[in-house]
Amino acid sequence: MSTEILEQPKARINLGALKKKQINIAVFGRGNVGSVLIDQLFERKNEIAKRRDLELNIFCIANSKTALLGQHISANWKEEFTTKTQCYSITEVIHFAKTNQLKNLIAIDNTASSEFVNHYPEFINSGFNLVSSNKIANTSSLKFYQELRGLLAKNEKEYLYETNVGAGLPLIDTIKLLHLSGENITRIKGVFSGSLSYIFNSFSEEEGTFSSVLKKAIYVGYTEPDPREDLCGNDVARKLLILARELDLHNEFEDISIQNLIPKELRKVSKETFLKNLEALDVPFQIKKKNLNKGQVLRYVGDLHGDLSKEDGAILDVSLVSVSKNSALGNLQGSDSLFEIYTENYGNHPIIIQGAGAGSKVTARGVLGDILRLSDKIK
Numbered sequence: 001m002s003t004e005i006l007e008q009p010k011a012r013i014n015l016g017a018l019k020k021k022q023i024n025i026a027v028f029g030r031g032n033v034g035s036v037l038i039d040q041l042f043e044r045k046n047e048i049a050k051r052r053d054l055e056l057n058i059f060c061i062a063n064s065k066t067a068l069l070g071q072h073i074s075a076n077w078k079e080e081f082t083t084k085t086q087c088y089s090i091t092e093v094i095h096f097a098k099t100n101q102l103k104n105l106i107a108i109d110n111t112a113s114s115e116f117v118n119h120y121p122e123f124i125n126s127g128f129n130l131v132s133s134n135k136i137a138n139t140s141s142l143k144f145y146q147e148l149r150g151l152l153a154k155n156e157k158e159y160l161y162e163t164n165v166g167a168g169l170p171l172i173d174t175i176k177l178l179h180l181s182g183e184n185i186t187r188i189k190g191v192f193s194g195s196l197s198y199i200f201n202s203f204s205e206e207e208g209t210f211s212s213v214l215k216k217a218i219y220v221g222y223t224e225p226d227p228r229e230d231l232c233g234n235d236v237a238r239k240l241l242i243l244a245r246e247l248d249l250h251n252e253f254e255d256i257s258i259q260n261l262i263p264k265e266l267r268k269v270s271k272e273t274f275l276k277n278l279e280a281l282d283v284p285f286q287i288k289k290k291n292l293n294k295g296q297v298l299r300y301v302g303d304l305h306g307d308l309s310k311e312d313g314a315i316l317d318v319s320l321v322s323v324s325k326n327s328a329l330g331n332l333q334g335s336d337s338l339f340e341i342y343t344e345n346y347g348n349h350p351i352i353i354q355g356a357g358a359g360s361k362v363t364a365r366g367v368l369g370d371i372l373r374l375s376d377k378i379k
C-alpha cells in the first residue's frame, strides 16, 4: 500500500487584516496636564501600536465649557480646538460614543473639579473605564468611595489613578501590592507635595522672598489650579487619605489634622485677590526661617501613623516641621517628593520612593502609563 503525503495548503495569515485593539479615549481637562498628555499620546501612538498592538484613538477633548468631538481626532488638535468645538454635556459625549459604536472606552479626568467627579457613575454605567489625575473622587466621603468601587465591580470596569499621589512615581501600585500580599504597612511619612517641596527646598537655601519662590512654582505648573489648595494643606491631606484608603482604613477627610500655611485674612478671598497679595506671605515665612536652629530646614510633611491594623486606628497629620539639613527629608532637591513606607518586616528601614512629585510632563506620563495598564486589562 502506498502512502500518499498530501501537501497541506499553507495557512495564509494576512497580518494587515489582524485588527489592533482600538482603545477609544475621551480627555476631560486640557490644561497643564491634559494638554501634555494629549501631545504625549500622539507622539507615542505609532510606537505603542507597533509594540503593543494597540490603537489609541482620541474621540473627545473637552474643557469645562466646550468639547471637540470626532471619530479620530488628529495631532492637530490644538488648532481644531479653536475652530471646531461646541458646547457639550456629558450625556452628549456618551451618546457620540454609542452612535459611533466605539468600544473599549476610557474617560480621562485631568480636571480638579468636584462637579466633574459626579459624572463618574454615569460614565461607568455607560461602559467607560476611568483614569484620573484628579484626587477628588478618592477623597470624597467614604460612602461615595465605596459606592464607586461597587459600581465598578458590578459593571466590570476599571478605575486607575496612579498620579493621585507622587505624580508619575510608582507609589499607589507599590502600596496596593504590599498591602495585598500581606506586608503590614505600619507608617507612611514624607514630603507628599511637589510644589511645597520645591518651595521649601528653594526658600530654605536661597535668598529670595517666599512669594517669589511661590510665583515660580505656580508658573512652572507644580501647584494646583488654585495654589491655595497646596498652601492650605488640602492637597497633601488628600494624598494621605488616598493612601490610607488603599490600606482599607476608614478615614474621612475631616479626620486629618492639617496645618494651614495661608494667613487668615487671605483664606476666604477670591483666587484673583489671593494671587495679587502673595507678598503678604513674605514676612511670616521670613520669621520662620530666621527662627530655625543652625543646620535646620523647613519641610511640609504628611504622616500616616497610629494603629494601621485597625480600620479606625490611623492618625493623619500634615504639618510644617524643621528637620536637619543632613536628613533624608532635609536633603530633598527641586520638586522631589519622598515617601518612607514602614512595614512590619522591614522594621526601621523604610522602603523609600523618591522623585519628581509634580510637573505636567511627569504627571501626564503617569496618566499615559495608566491608560496602557488599563488597555492591557480590557479584553
Ligand SMILES: NC(=O)C1=CN([C@@H]2O[C@H](COP(=O)(O)OP(=O)(O)OC[C@H]3O[C@@H](n4cnc5c(N)ncnc54)[C@H](OP(=O)(O)O)[C@@H]3O)[C@@H](O)[C@H]2O)C=CC1
Pocket: 028, 029, 030, 031, 032, 033, 034, 062, 063, 064, 065, 110, 111, 112, 113, 115, 116, 133, 134, 135, 163, 164, 167, 194, 221, 222, 223, 224, 225, 357, 358, 359, 360, 363
Ligand atoms: N500639576 C501637577 O504636577 C499634578 C497635577 N495633578 C492633578 O491634575 C489635575 C489637572 O491639573 P492641571 O492640569 O494643572 O490643571 P489646569 O487648571 O491647568 O487644567 C484644568 C483643566 O480642567 C478643565 N476643567 C475644569 N472643570 C471641568 C469640568 N467640569 N469639565 C471638564 N473640564 C473641566 C479646565 O477647563 P477650563 O479651562 O475651561 O476651566 C482645564 O482645561 C488636577 O486634578 C491636579 O491635582 C496630579 C498630579 C500632579
Ligand SMILES: N[C@@H](CC=O)C(=O)O
Pocket: 163, 164, 166, 167, 192, 193, 194, 195, 196, 222, 223, 224, 230, 235, 357, 358, 359
Ligand atoms: N499640586 C500638587 C501636584 C501633584 O499632585 C503638588 O504640588 O504635589
